[in-house]
Amino acid sequence: MINRLDLRGAALRDLDALALRNALPRAELDxxxxxxxxxxxxxxxxxxxxxxxxxxxxxxxxxxxxxxxxxxxxxxxxxxxxxxxxxxxxxxxxxxxxxxxxxxxxxxxxxxxxxxxxxxxxxxxxxxxxxxxxxxxxxxxxxxxxxxxxxxxxxxxxxxxxxxxxxxxxxxxxxxxxxxxxxxxxxxxxxxxxxxxxxxxxxxxxxxxxxxxxxxxxxxxxxxxxxxxxxxxxxxxxxxxxxxxxAEAGPTEIAILADDSADAQLVAADLISQAEHDELAASVLVTDNESLAAQVEEALEERVALTKHHDRVRTALSGPQSGIVLVDGIEEGIRVVDAYAAEHLEIQTRDASAVAARIRNAGAIFVGDYAPVSLGDYAAGSNHVLPTGGCACHSGGLSVQTFLRGIHVVDYTRDALADIAGMVVTLANAEDLPAHGDAVTARFE
Missing domain, CATH: 3.40.50.1980 (Nitrogenase molybdenum iron protein domain)
Incomplete structure (x- = not known):
């Protein structure tokens, strides 16, 4: 139902940042x-x-x-x-x-x-x-x-x-x-x-x-x-x-970074929860444990058959935008999820808080077994309007700041301007913009 991508060993070591990002599961229609x-x-x-x-x-x-x-x-x-x-x-x-x-x-x-x-x-x-x-x-x-x-x-x-x-x-x-x-x-x-x-x-x-x-x-x-x-x-x-x-908040996506301490049933449930949105929704598991990967695959088969929107979910999970990515360890897993820059990132590992603190690229991070993405969708208090398609590497989620514009108000006295006037003129001349300097010196003629 869900594709696998093996990035263990040289398969990951030989990829630079751009190649790694391009290698990860992505929707065909971008x-x-x-x-x-x-x-x-x-x-x-x-x-x-x-x-x-x-x-x-x-x-x-x-x-x-x-x-x-x-x-x-x-x-x-x-x-x-x-x-x-x-x-x-x-x-x-x-x-x-x-x-x-x-x-x-x-x-x-x-x-x-x-x-x-x-x-x-x-x-x-x-x-x-x-x-x-x-x-x-x-x-x-x-x-x-x-x-x-x-x-x-x-x-x-x-x-x-x-x-x-x-x-x-x-x-x-x-x-x-x-x-x-x-x-x-x-x-x-x-x-x-x-x-x-x-x-x-x-x-x-x-x-x-x-x-x-x-x-x-x-x-x-x-x-x-x-x-x-x-x-x-x-x-x-x-x-x-x-x-x-x-931000470009398109079809939803979830990435889960998990080790052998994760509960396969919870991982599967969370992957399905986002696949339920849309046939183009992306659900990605990154793990260093092949046994967990196999357990999650089994759990997906069981759970998808029982969920209401099973056809939609199955289409999303089997699409090129979804997959299980195998890595050598959590260190490599962090590199992968940072390259993926997920809208929603769950950390289901030992010391999940410490691992979460090392993540640089994600719209929102959900830590441990009791912070599923569904909580953030509705009632965590966080905002669920988040960047998708890798945009979390440069954009954040919706916030009060989104609706505010910062305006600088500059207020200098005559003496304060006089003190810096010579340097302003020097910089203006260096840029071959002498009228900029003249606008300062005119105030002291």
Missing amino acids: VEAALDIVRPICEQVHAGGAAAVLDLDERFDGVRPPSLRVPADVIAAAVDQLDPQLRAALQESIGRARVVHDAQARTEIVTQVVPGGTVTERHVPVERVGLYVPGGQAVYPSSVVMNVVPAQIAGVGSLAVASPPQRSNVGVFAGYPDPTILAACGLLGVDEVYAVGGAQAVAMFAYGALGETGETVCEPVNLVTGPGNVYVAAAKRLLLGVIGID
Whole structure:
């Protein structure tokens, strides 16, 4: 069901960093390949506005929403009909996320460089953000929580959520996003919600959308955040510059670093949990114990047959993006998982905390038997919007900082400028930019 890659001995020693990264399991359809698919979609939205977005909804999701923006009374109805247990779970998730993200709030920092010369770093929230919430084979009210909570704590003044319309919805919810997503928005006080998914949602946020009579249906945003499929990630890459993005959070992935102390049943359960998301989801086990690898393979056969979405899971586990990687030891395993740079990394080894402390590249790290990725998906308090596809080597997960811009405020007195003026002129002349120096000396003529 799941492929093996043997990197023991010379197979690993002979690989440099780039070769190792390329050797590890990866999806065949990557973000770069998807760019050619999403480019005409984004161009259609740019040219056609709201009508084009509705056409694309109908094309890709099989339903045309009654309106692009979800009416306030539909959001209120979703909150009213929310199952009490689900409401309690969402509220607990919101509360825990707020505890963690409140601690990320930034304060103004004033640095006196010299007497009379200060540089102040102010943290200013992005004015308007578009928050994407997936809704393809599964719906994710938890992603509403993960997007909205840090944006609210950062002080973002204008929040808009987009999620795909569901053709299975009936009654007042027909043609709109899943009611649980709408209810999560309602619980968080978000009333600007759009029934649109995929690359077209990212394009709508980037360009805005006008109606047929020229009225504004959706204002453009400054920043788009949130997870999605490979086409959402590709649209974010394509439109970077028109908008800011958090990271390319595409199909989910889990890597598990495990030794002979790991429980094969737990490892298998965790690999399956992420494979459940999507046929393109990646599940990778890195271990120095061949016996554990064999036990995990057996456990996967047993557990996949019993899980609800077994066809989807089996497709993901047997794909080129998933596999079991054999290494000589935990030292080599650390090198492999750092090269892989997983969205989610579990450490199921002896001294798991010490091993976790040595990891440099991961979106989030889950330590030991009692911190499965599923906990982070919903209620650890951490954020589950994380970089995928190896992007964890340069990007982090969604946080309050994602929605803040650092601005340096420079304040120098006449004497403080006079003290450094000669060096500024020297540097300006070295760069053959004499007018830069003149702008300083003019103040003392």
